[in-house]
Structures are given as C-alpha cells and as structure tokens.
Amino acid sequence: MSIVDPALAKTGTLADQAYEALASSIISGELPPGMRMLEVELAERFGMSRGPLREAMRRLEERRLVERISQRGVRVVRLTGPKLRGIYQVRESLEGMACRLAAQNMTDTELAELRQMLEAHEAYVRDSDDYSQNRRDWDFHDRIARGSKNEMIVSLLCDDLYQLLKLYRNQHKSKPGRARRALQEHWRIFGALEDRDGELAEMLMRRHIGAALTVFEPDWACDEDEGTVPTDLVPGGLQART
Amino acid sequence: MSIVDPALAKTGTLADQAYEALASSIISGELPPGMRMLEVELAERFGMSRGPLREAMRRLEERRLVERISQRGVRVVRLTGPKLRGIYQVRESLEGMACRLAAQNMTDTELAELRQMLEAHEAYVRDSDDYSQNRRDWDFHDRIARGSKNEMIVSLLCDDLYQLLKLYRNQHKSKPGRARRALQEHWRIFGALEDRDGELAEMLMRRHIGAALTVFEPDWACDEDEGTVPTDLVPGGLQART
DNA sequence: AACATCAATAATGTTGACATTAATACGCGA
DNA sequence: TCGCGTATTAATGTCAACATTATTGATGTT
Numbered sequence: 255m256s257i258v259d260p261a262l263a264k265t266g267t268l269a270d271q272a273y274e275a276l277a278s279s280i281i282s283g284e285l286p287p288g289m290r291m292l293e294v295e296l297a298e299r300f301g302m303s304r305g306p307l308r309e310a311m312r313r314l315e316e317r318r319l320v321e322r323i324s325q326r327g328v329r330v331v332r333l334t335g336p337k338l339r340g341i342y343q344v345r346e347s348l349e350g351m352a353c354r355l356a357a358q359n360m361t362d363t364e365l366a367e368l369r370q371m372l373e374a375h376e377a378y379v380r381d382s383d384d385y386s387q388n389r390r391d392w393d394f395h396d397r398i399a400r401g402s403k404n405e406m407i408v409s410l411l412c413d414d415l416y417q418l419l420k421l422y423r424n425q426h427k428s429k430p431g432r433a434r435r436a437l438q439e440h441w442r443i444f445g446a447l448e449d450r451d452g453e454l455a456e457m458l459m460r461r462h463i464g465a466a467l468t469v470f471e472p473d474w475a476c477d478e479d480e481g482t483v484p485t486d487l488v489p490g491g492l493q494a495r496t
Numbered sequence: 497m498s499i500v501d502p503a504l505a506k507t508g509t510l511a512d513q514a515y516e517a518l519a520s521s522i523i524s525g526e527l528p529p530g531m532r533m534l535e536v537e538l539a540e541r542f543g544m545s546r547g548p549l550r551e552a553m554r555r556l557e558e559r560r561l562v563e564r565i566s567q568r569g570v571r572v573v574r575l576t577g578p579k580l581r582g583i584y585q586v587r588e589s590l591e592g593m594a595c596r597l598a599a600q601n602m603t604d605t606e607l608a609e610l611r612q613m614l615e616a617h618e619a620y621v622r623d624s625d626d627y628s629q630n631r632r633d634w635d636f637h638d639r640i641a642r643g644s645k646n647e648m649i650v651s652l653l654c655d656d657l658y659q660l661l662k663l664y665r666n667q668h669k670s671k672p673g674r675a676r677r678a679l680q681e682h683w684r685i686f687g688a689l690e691d692r693d694g695e696l697a698e699m700l701m702r703r704h705i706g707a708a709l710t711v712f713e714p715d716w717a718c719d720e721d722e723g724t725v726p727t728d729l730v731p732g733g734l735q736a737r738t
Numbered sequence: 739a740a741c742a743t744c745a746a747t748a749a750t751g752t753t754g755a756c757a758t759t760a761a762t763a764c765g766c767g768a
Numbered sequence: 769t770c771g772c773g774t775a776t777t778a779a780t781g782t783c784a785a786c787a788t789t790a791t792t793g794a795t796g797t798t
Contacts, residue, residue, distance in 0.1 A: 267567075267751065269554075293780070303753045304780090305547065309554050316558035318648070325509075325759065325780065340646045343593055351589035404582045406560075410652070509781065535750070545783045546750090567750065567789065 268302045272310035275300065280319050280330050281417055283424045287332040291320060317414050319421070333422045338470065345415050346463045348407055349395065353443065353459035356401030357452035365448055368397055372444055375437055385433035386469055387423045392416060394440055398459070401447075428469040439465070510544045514552035517542065522561050522572050523659055525666045529574040533562060559656050561663070575664045580712065587657050588705045590649055591637065595685065595701035598643030599694035607690055610639055614686055617679055627675035628711055629665045634658060636682055640701070643689075670711040681707070 265271075276296070279285045297307045311328055314320040320328045333341075360368075375390050385391055399411040439462040446455035507513075518538070521527045539549045553570055556562040562570045575583075602610075617632050627633055641653040681704040688697035 269751090292778095294778090305550075305752060305754095308780090309551060312551050312554045313558060316555060326761090327779070337647075340648050343597065343646055344590070344648050344652070347589040347593035348586070351585055355585065404585055405579075406582050406586050410586070511781085534748095536748090547782060547784095550750090568791090569749070 268300075268306035269309035269313075272296075272300055272302065272307050273313050276310060276314055277317075277319055277417065280314070281421045281424065283421075285330050287330050287421075287425065289330045291328045291330065318418060331418075331421070333418065333425070338422055339467070341415060341418055342463065342467045345411070345419070346460050348411055348415070349399065349463055350456040350460040352399045352402040352404065352407050352411065353447070354452040354456035355404055355407070356398050357447050357450050357455040359403040360401035360447060364397070364401055365444075368394075368401075368444060368447070371397070372437070372440055375440070379433050379437050383430045383433045386436040386466060387419075387428055391436065392420070398443070398447075422470070426470060432465075432469055436462075436466070510542075510548035511551035511555075514538075514542055514544065514549050515555045518552060518556060519559075519561055519659065522556070523663045523666065525663075527572050529572050529663075529667060531572045533570045533572065560660060573660075573663070575660065575667070577712075580664055581709070583657060583660055584705065584709045587653070587661070588702050590653055590657070591641065591705055592698040592702040594641045594644040594646065594649045594653065595689070596694040596698035597646055597649070598640050599689050599692050599697040601645040602643035602689060606639070606643055607686075610636075610643075610686060610689070613639070614679070614682055617682070621675050621679050625672045625675045628678040628708060629661075629670055633678065634662070640685070640689075664712070668712060674707075674711055678704075678708070 276285070276291075285291070291311070293304045293307055293311070297304045300307065311320065311322075315322050315328065319331055321331050322328045371390075371393060375385065375394070378390060379385050395416070396412060399408050402408065439458065443455060443458045443462060446452075446458055518527070518533075527533070533553070535546045535549055535553070539546045542549065553562065553564075557564050557570065561573055563573050564570045613632075613635060617627065617636070620632060621627050637658070638654060641650050644650065681700065685697060685700045685704060688694075688700055
C-alpha cells in the first residue's frame with residue numbers, strides 16, 4: 255500500500271485524509287521511526303497544500319505518533335525500551351479500569367459476541383502460534399475497551415495507545431510461544447466479565463498486560479541507546495520520485 | 497484578565513499563543529461552555545490570521561476542551577454529569593498508577609519538598625475550608641504525577657485531565673467541608689510514598705479520587721439534561737468590541 | 739398563516755505566495 | 769588543512785484571498 259492510497263481517504267476534510275494516511279503509514283513502518291517529515295514533500299505527494307497537512311501533523315503530534323523539534327520540523331516517533339515501558343504502565347492502568355467497567359456495563363449480547371470471538375480464536379490458535387499482538391488479540395482488547403462505555407477510555411486506548419503499540423510491534427520481533435497462554439488469559443478475563451466481577455476482571459487484565467510486556471523484553475539490551483544521533487532520513491528516501 | 501493578554505503569550509508560535517490564551521479562557525469560564533468559537537472573530541481578536549488559529553483549535557479539540565461538529569464549527573465543551581464521571585474514572589486509574597510509580601521513583605528530595613508543601617497546607621486549612629479542588633490541592637496532585645517519572649502519565653494528567661476538571665470546578669459550586677478530610681488523605685498518601693509502598697499508595701489515591709467526585713454529586717439532578725438545544729452564544733457576546 | 743423553494747449571507751475549508759528562521763555551502767584567512 | 773564568518777538554500781511560520789458548504793432570510797404559493 256502506497257502512502258497515497260486513492261481507494262481509501264475520500265471522506266472528510268483533507269486534513270482528516272492526510273492524518274489517516276500518515277498514521278497508517280507510520281504504524282505499518284512505511285515511514286520508519288526517526289524519519290524527517292517535510293511539509294512540502296508530503297503536501298505535494300498528497301496533492302494538497304500545506305495548510306491541511308499541518309493540521310494533520312498537529313494531530314499526529316498530539317497522539318504521539320510524531321515528535322516536533324521546536325522550529326526544526328517533525329520526525330516519526332522512536333519508541334525506545336523505557337518509553338515502551340511507560341506506555342505499558344498507562345495501558346495497564348487504563349485497560350484495567352476499562353475491564354472493571356466492562357464487567358458492569360457490557361450487555362449480554364456483547365458478552366455473547368465476545369465468547370464467539372474467543373471460540374474462533376481457539377480454533378485459530380490450534381494451527382498458529384502467532385496470537386499475542388496479533389489482529390485477533392487487538393480485537394479482543396478493543397471490544398473490552400468499548401465495553402467500558404467510557405468515551406474517554408475508548409479514545410485514549412483505541413486512538414492513541416493501540417496505535418503506538420502496533421507501531422512498536424511492527425518494528426520489533428516479539429518472541430513467540432505465548433499464544434496458548436495469552437488466549438487462556440483472555441478466557442479467564444471473559445469469565446470474570448460474565449460473572450460481572452469488575453474487581454477480578456481488572457486484576458486479571460492488569461496481569462495479562464504485564465505479561466504481554468515481557469514479549470518484547472529480550473531485545474532491549476541493544477535498543478536502549480537513545481543517545482545516538484538521529485538518522486536523518488528524508489521522505490523521498492523510500493519511494494522513487496517522478 | 498482579557499482573552500488577549502499582552503503580558504503573557506510572547507513566546508512560541510502564534511498557534512501556541514492562541515492555544516494558551518484560549519485554553520485559559522475556557523478553563524476560567526471566560527468562554528462559557530457551549531459557546532460557539534468563530535475562527536474569524538477570534539483571529540481578529542488575537543491579531544493573527546486564521547491559519548495558526550485553526551492549529552490552536554485542533555489542539556484544543558484533541559485535548560477535549562472544545563467539540564467540533566463536522567463542518568459546522570467548534571464549541572466550548574459542555575461537561576455533563578456522566579461525562580465528568582467518565583473523566584473521574586480515567587483519573588482514578590491513571591493517578592493511581594502515577595502514585596504507585598511515584599512511590600518507587602520519587603527522590604528523597606522530592607519527598608521532603610512534598611512534606612513541606614503539606615505542612616504549608618496544614619497551616620492554610622486552619623483558616624480556610626476551601627482546599628479540595630483548590631490551587632494547593634492541584635499542586636499536590638501535580639507533584640505526584642510528575643513523581644511517577646512517566647512522561648505520558650504526566651501529559652495525560654496535567655495537560656488534559658486537570659484542565660478539564662478545573663474547568664468543571666469553575667462552573668459548578670462544590671460543596672465545602674471536605675478540606676480537613678482531603679488534607680488527611682493527602683498525608684496518608686504521603687506516608688505510603690515515604691514508605692515506598694506503591695501498592696498502598698495506589699489504593700489510597702484511588703479512594704481519595706473516588707471521594708473527591710462526591711463533592712460534585714449534589715447538583716447532578718438538574719445538570720443531566722443533555723437533550724436541550726445548545727445555546728447559541730457567539731464570541732462577541734461577552735466583551736465590547738471596538 | 740404555514741410551508742417550501744431559492745437567493746443572500748456567513749461560516750469553514752483550502753490555496754499559493756510571502757516572511758522568517760534554521761541548515762548548508764562556500765570562501766577566506768590563519 | 770582546519771576553523772570561522774558569511775551567503776545561499778531550504779525548511780517552517782504566517783498571511784490574505786478564494787472555494788465550498790451551511791445557515792439565514794425572503795418570497796411566493798397553497
């Protein structure tokens with residue numbers, strides 16, 4: 255998928271389109287971490303002026319997908335080990351609360367759908383070891399976030415945190431083998447939700463997320479070097495220009 | 497303080513200045529909830545063009561101080577009872593985690609300063625019953641948030657949540673009488689931090705915040721009407737124009 | 739008098755040019 | 769050859785005008 259995809263991005267303002275396109279390019283890794291994002295370059299590529307593009311950049315900045323260096327432009331965020339740990343601390347607390355609330359606010363229908371989802375995952379995990387941090391895994395967490403019926407929690411988790419974590423996941427290989435275990439934890443969380451036991455649900459979710467962090471821990475020894483000079487990539491570096 | 501204050505707002509880009517000015521005007525209540533914010537009007541008042549102003553509006557929107565209605569402009573946020581409750585749920589989880597982390601990450605110096613602060617508060621509360629949701633109260637919570645040493649938590653709490661809560665506080669009278677009790681809870685939290693007992697610190701903070709919410713509960717009976725037509729105030733409605 | 743249609747108005751969305759500031763390249767001297 | 773100051777380039781910051789869309793008001797009909 256090229257950075258400018260005519261299939262998507264027909265709706266909303268140009269700023270919205272630019273945000274969507276840039277966000278997904280960053281998450282997919284098409285725009286690698288540390289890459290300089292030039293307004294003129296990107297505006298030309300999207301066929302829009304710099305105005306809407308700047309608004310999109312602001313939004314990317316607020317959602318932590320890019321970092322702005324005062325008057326010296328904007329770069330794709332670099333997630334180092336300590337930063338990821340910080341994100342996981344936020345996730346643990348927010349998603350714990352989401353789970354507690356979901357236990358009291360999810361409808362019986364939503365719970366039934368969630369059970370169906372987990373049964374499908376069950377079938378999937380029989381064949382594959384790739385589950386943790388997978389699309390299916392995210393689906394589960396997404397349902398629970400929305401089940402909290404708390405708008406702010408939903409937007410913080412789905413619009414901000416999950417994007418950042420998917421971005422990290424696409425950059426770093428996670429060690430496999432947790433598929434079976436992760437699914438089992440999902441089932442236990444589901445059980446607590448079904449029992450409407452918010453306190454237990456929160457506790458289980460927090461432990462589940464804590465365990466998920468360990469999937470990445472191995473490659474931190476070589477990753478922590480934040481002191482190195484940022485590589486000065488430029489947008490044109492990937493695609494051929496006309 | 498007028499909405500355009502030449503004393504402040506000399507630093508940074510025009511968009512930054514506009515954001516700061518608008519944010520503080522919204523929080524102080526100078527721009528009342530539900531008020532329509534017209535780009536042309538505000539741009540003229542700040543003496544800038546609509547470009548930077550629109551970027552400031554985006555930021556206000558991301559931080560939930562204003563609400564955008566697709567192509568029909570932007571209004572100052574209206575905090576209804578259920579929304580406030582949602583915010584408090586987020587606050588409880590995030591600030592609980594912040595407190596847990598602060599217990600392990602605050603330096604001894606920071607703890608000593610915190611104790612000094614509480615002693616000053618102690619003297620203050622002897623004369624006044626206004627403490628909860630007060631500047632001093634916020635100072636305490638601010639210190640703990642920063643004590644977590646978690647950048648994301650700091651920005652979520654200090655840049656987003658606290659602003660919203662101050663805004664609400666300025667609109668609704670809170671029932672007094674919790675000053676003594678709130679300060680006592682602060683001391684207990686401090687004790688847990690000093691003991692480096694993160695688990696206890698988190699628990700105490702969560703209960704402290706849960707109790708703080710009850711300060712507002714009384715006026716929810718008449719406040720919940722979200723169905724009413726939004727009042728169509730216009731920026732010029734407050735100040736005289738030249 | 740009530741309602742629908744259409745023109746006039748006013749707002750947001752977008753653009754290209756200009757201003758300012760940071761990065762780069764060049765040339766000069768030690 | 770290295771370092772420093774300056775000229776040049778290239779980026780971000782800002783502006784005023786234009787385009788598009790929503791709202792308002794007028795007008796005419798039933």
